[in-house]
Structures are given as structure tokens and as C-alpha cells.
Amino acid sequence: MAGNRDGVWPALPRELRPTPWNGPPPLGRLCGVPEARDYRGFDHRMDVYDRDGAADAVRLDSVRKVYGKGDSAIVALDDVTIGLPRGSFTAVMGPSGSGKSTLLHCAAGLDRPTSGSVLLDGEQVDKLSETELTKLRRERIGFIFQAFNLLPALTVTQNVTVPLRLAGRKPNKDKMRDVLAAVGLTERRNHLPDQLSGGQQQRVAVARALITRPAVIFADEPTGALDTRTSAGVLALLRDTVRAQGHTIVMVTHDPVAASYAHSVVFLADGQIVGNDVSPTVDSVAERMAHLGEQVAENRSVRTRNR
Numbered sequence: 001m002a003g004n005r006d007g008v009w010p011a012l013p014r015e016l017r018p019t020p021w022n023g024p025p026p027l028g029r030l031c032g033v034p035e036a037r038d039y040r041g042f043d044h045r046m047d048v049y050d051r052d053g054a055a056d057a058v059r060l061d062s063v064r065k066v067y068g069k070g071d072s073a074i075v076a077l078d079d080v081t082i083g084l085p086r087g088s089f090t091a092v093m094g095p096s097g098s099g100k101s102t103l104l105h106c107a108a109g110l111d112r113p114t115s116g117s118v119l120l121d122g123e124q125v126d127k128l129s130e131t132e133l134t135k136l137r138r139e140r141i142g143f144i145f146q147a148f149n150l151l152p153a154l155t156v157t158q159n160v161t162v163p164l165r166l167a168g169r170k171p172n173k174d175k176m177r178d179v180l181a182a183v184g185l186t187e188r189r190n191h192l193p194d195q196l197s198g199g200q201q202q203r204v205a206v207a208r209a210l211i212t213r214p215a216v217i218f219a220d221e222p223t224g225a226l227d228t229r230t231s232a233g234v235l236a237l238l239r240d241t242v243r244a245q246g247h248t249i250v251m252v253t254h255d256p257v258a259a260s261y262a263h264s265v266v267f268l269a270d271g272q273i274v275g276n277d278v279s280p281t282v283d284s285v286a287e288r289m290a291h292l293g294e295q296v297a298e299n300r301s302v303r304t305r306n307r
């Protein structure tokens with residue numbers, strides 16, 4: 001499918017097409033990008049190594065994650081350093097097994113790196129106890145998964161307020177109304193999940209992630225279970241929350257169309273960051289992915305030959 005940064009998406013109705021970025025002023029930088037500003041005025045200069053990372057919602061420094069030991073050890077992340085600015089929408093892509101989920105899990109405090117440090121909203125995640133981690137995840141992180149993970153016996157409103165209740169906070173009626181309106185589910189607020197379409201269920205999951213106003217929302221294949229049209233609606237919603245409310249989103253995806261909604265795409269291969277795309281289009285991402293696949297296959301065959 002053809003697409004460009006001005007929103008030329010022939011297969012999609014106008015209201016579902018990605019819109020050009022006209023949000024807040026430059027917010028930060030993404031590691032590895034020599035370019036200063038993209039067409040949205042987004043500043044991506046590569047000075048990540050000599051600053052304190054205060055503008056970053058998430059920052060990984062020299063993160064290494066090894067599963068197993070000895071001959072069976074698998075290096076899932078290999079010296080990953082990256083800073084993701086507040087208010088940015090980043091897609092993480094790479095071939096299967098390249099470390100995308102591990103990156104997301106380490107960044108979100110769901111898994112601990114073997115070495116290196118992870119800073120989330122100024123907090124050094126890798127140093128926290130299990131109890132502190134649970135609190136951090138509950139209060140400062142929103143999660144959206146491919147399987148919507150809604151509680152079937154609870155209504156839309158009740159599902160959305162679960163994170164607040166877990167944190168011992170009372171839902172604020174105005175906030176609740178705003179969040180439901182933002183995801184277009186005001187009329188459905190008293191419905192149960194099985195009375196909703198897949199797209200509507202994922203919108204409930206987005207609202208649930210937004211309700212605590214988290215520092216970062218991590219989304220793992222959020223549109224993996226949705227059809228093209230429904231996916232476009234959910235992705236446009238994610239992008240709108242970044243633009244209108246300044247949320248920070250990190251999204252793992254296999255889909256170049258989904259990635260094209262982000263400000264930037266970070267490419268992983270064999271546990272390392274091997275590139276990025278600061279003004280992604282469907283075509284630019286698909287092309288990078290195709291080359292990445294070839295490059296990884298070539299690197300692996302060279303390594304095998306040299307053994």
C-alpha cells in the first residue's frame with residue numbers, strides 16, 4: 001500500500017488517515033539520528049550521549065539482557081542505548097527474535113536487564129525492589145497488548161477504572177468522561193466487553209492505559225488482532241493522544257502501516273539498534289525492514305562460516 005507523510009492513504013477513509021504532525025514544539029532527540037528536525041519540527045539531534053536525559057520519558061543505557069547461561073545463553077539485547085523523549089511516539093521494529101519484546105519488557109520494568117541501566121520518568125527502574133516496581137508499573141506506566149486483556153464481567157467504565165482502583169485512587173468523573181469521549185466510547189460505557197467489537201475493546205484498553213496519565217504507554221502489537229480499518233482507527237487514536245495530551249508511547253509492531261503513525265521507528269536486529277527512521281512512511285519502513293532481513297541473514301551466515 002502506498003503512503004506518504006502528507007497522509008496519502010488511498011485505502012482508508014479520510015477520517016482514519018494519519019495527519020501531518022502539527023503538535024508541540026520540538027521535544028527531544030532519538031539516538032542515532034544525525035538529522036536536526038523533521039517536517040513536524042520534531043528535533044532528533046544525536047546528543048543523547050552527552051546530556052543527562054532529563055527530557056527523556058524512557059532511557060536505556062548500555063542495556064544487555066542474556067537469557068540462560070554458558071553454551072545455551074541467548075543475548076536478547078546487546079548494549080542498547082537509547083533515549084525516548086517525553087511526548088514522542090516511537091515504534092520498535094525488527095525481525096522475529098530481534099529483541100523487541102525484551103526491550104519493551106526491560107524498559108517497562110517487567111523484566112530486569114542483565115546489565116546496564118533503565119530510567120523511566122526519572123526513576124532508575126533496574127534498582128527498584130519488586131514492590132516498588134509494581135507501584136511504578138501501576139501508577140506511571142500504561143500497557144496495551146494485542147489481546148485486549150479486559151475483564152469480561154466488568155463494564156467499559158469499570159474496566160477503564162481498574163488501574164485507579166488498584167492504586168487505591170477514586171475515579172474522577174470529569175476525567176472519566178474525557179477519557180471515554182477521547183476514545184469514542186461514551187455511548188458504550190455500560191456495555192460488557194463481549195458486547196463490543198475488537199476495535200472497541202482495544203479502545204477500552206487504550207482508555208484504561210490513559211486514565212492514570214502515565215509517564216509512558218507501552219503497546220505490544222496493539223493492532224495485531226484487528227482488521228486494517230479498525231487498526232487505523234486505534235492507531236489514529238494513539239497518535240492523537242500523543243499530539244493532544246503529550247503522552248509518550250512506545251509501540252512494538254511488525255506492521256509498517258502501524259509504524260508509519262509514529263514519529264520515529266527504531267530498528268532492532270540481533271539485539272542491537274541498527275537504525276531508525278524519523279519521518280516514517282509505509283514505504284520507507286517496509287524498505288528498511290526488507291533490507292534488515294537480508295542484512296541479518298548475511299551477518300548470520302558470515303558468523304556461521306567463521307565458527
Ligand SMILES: Nc1ncnc2c1ncn2[C@@H]1O[C@H](COP(=O)(O)OP(=O)(O)OP(=O)(O)O)[C@@H](O)[C@H]1O
Binds near residue numbers: 076094
Ligand atoms: N524467557 C526467555 N528465555 C530464553 N530466551 C528468551 C526468553 N525470552 C526471549 N528469549 C529469546 O531472546 C531473543 C529475543 O526475543 P524477543 O521475544 O525479545 O524477540 P522479538 O523481536 O520480540 O520476537 P518476535 O517478533 O518473534 O515476538 C529470542 O532469541 C528469544 O528466543
